Amino acid sequence: MGDIRNIVVLTGAGISAESGVPTFRGPDGLWEGHRVEDVATPEAYRRDPDLVLDFYDQRRAKLASVEPNPAHVALGRLDAEWKGKLLIVTQNVDDLHERGGAERLLHMHGELKSAWCLSCGERHPFDGKMAGYPACAVCGVSGHVRPDIVWFGEMPYRMEEIDVAIATCDLFVSVGTSGAVYPAAGFVQSARYAGAETLELNLDPSEGSIFFNESRMGRAGDLVPEWVDAVLGG
């Protein structure tokens, strides 16, 4: 490893798998029994809001029964101890990175514990049920609060910040993501273009595995703490 100052870590569902949060692309192609297009698109929300709101209510409620695993905790430690720049970009909508201590963190696909009011446009912290059509905590209007989740066909959040971080990083690390969903799947190539080292930590080779300088296959709960120890020790 050369002289590393600026690190970008991209995480996906695989980092939360050992905490008991299911990944998206299971062997049956379903996400918790649903086709992705039935629960994770604006069209699905317009067609059957009750189904979509209830689906995300269940995902949100599940957060109370899961805990960060050693991979989240290791990234929290990296954040606390790494003196250079760091940005952890997660595609996950759970709150396990925060609970593992990460602060230099960005949720590019939104958050379960955030609500977006389509009446006033404001976003606010949310930890209840949306299926009962609660009033917006900001404007008080009922019936227009939706999950603050980036659905298929919508624009991921804070892309400019991510692009700058990747263009100026020396090391890009991808953890627990299948590399099936853009723009995140393209970050490795942008990082290579910027001259960064690239490392993949995943259970199986991702779709973009060939683009990484190095791939380590295994469980995030083993690989991430090992990698963080090496970075902080070296």
Ligand code: OAD
């Ligand atoms: P996927 O379900 O597509 O991929 C999860 C990856 O994690 C796979 O490559 C697995 O091999 C790997 N994996 C599973 N268990 C692991 C473990 N214990 N340790 C390490 N790796 C493990 O999830 P994402 O790539 O996150 O978007 O999916 C990307 C996006 O697609 C999601 O953010 C979501 C989804 O549709 C939106 O909702 C917008």
